[in-house]
Amino acid sequence: MSVYRVEASRNEAVGAATGTVNVLPTAVNFTGVVANGTSNWNSYRETDQDGNPVNYLRGRKLVGTPHSVPGHAAVVFERSEAGAAAHAEYTSVCLCDSVVLYEHQVKPSLQNDQVERLADWVGLTSYISDV
Numbered sequence: 001m002s003v004y005r006v007e008a009s010r011n012e013a014v015g016a017a018t019g020t021v022n023v024l025p026t027a028v029n030f031t032g033v034v035a036n037g038t039s040n041w042n043s044y045r046e047t048d049q050d051g052n053p054v055n056y057l058r059g060r061k062l063v064g065t066p067h068s069v070p071g072h073a074a075v076v077f078e079r080s081e082a083g084a085a086a087h088a089e090y091t092s093v094c095l096c097d098s099v100v101l102y103e104h105q106v107k108p109s110l111q112n113d114q115v116e117r118l119a120d121w122v123g124l125t126s127y128i129s130d131v
Helices: 114-130
Strands: 002-011 016-025 053-057 060-068 074-079 090-104
Touching: 016 060
Parallel strands: 016 090
Antiparallel strands: 002 016, 053 060, 060 090, 074 090
């Protein structure tokens, strides 16, 4: 299971908010307070020697694998709390053109990569619909 964190910014060329979906491990291995660490997600990203994005959450190092979604766009919706639960309204928060999958200390394994599996399914459905 994973937690999704969206970094959004305004893109005047597109006329809407665009962003990046960050897929974080559910259990952020927190074993105590780290000096100069923060308990919030930092939008600042470093890169490691291989060019992979590196970020920190609660003082713990997370290494990511970026994925683009060519020909597709991930749309992030937000549910309105007003009104009855059966008639909840959803509004588009932003369009995402990339997804970054993070893991603790090391680059995420391709065998446990949800984004790669999603891309495989999208490719398969495109092939089936073209037949």
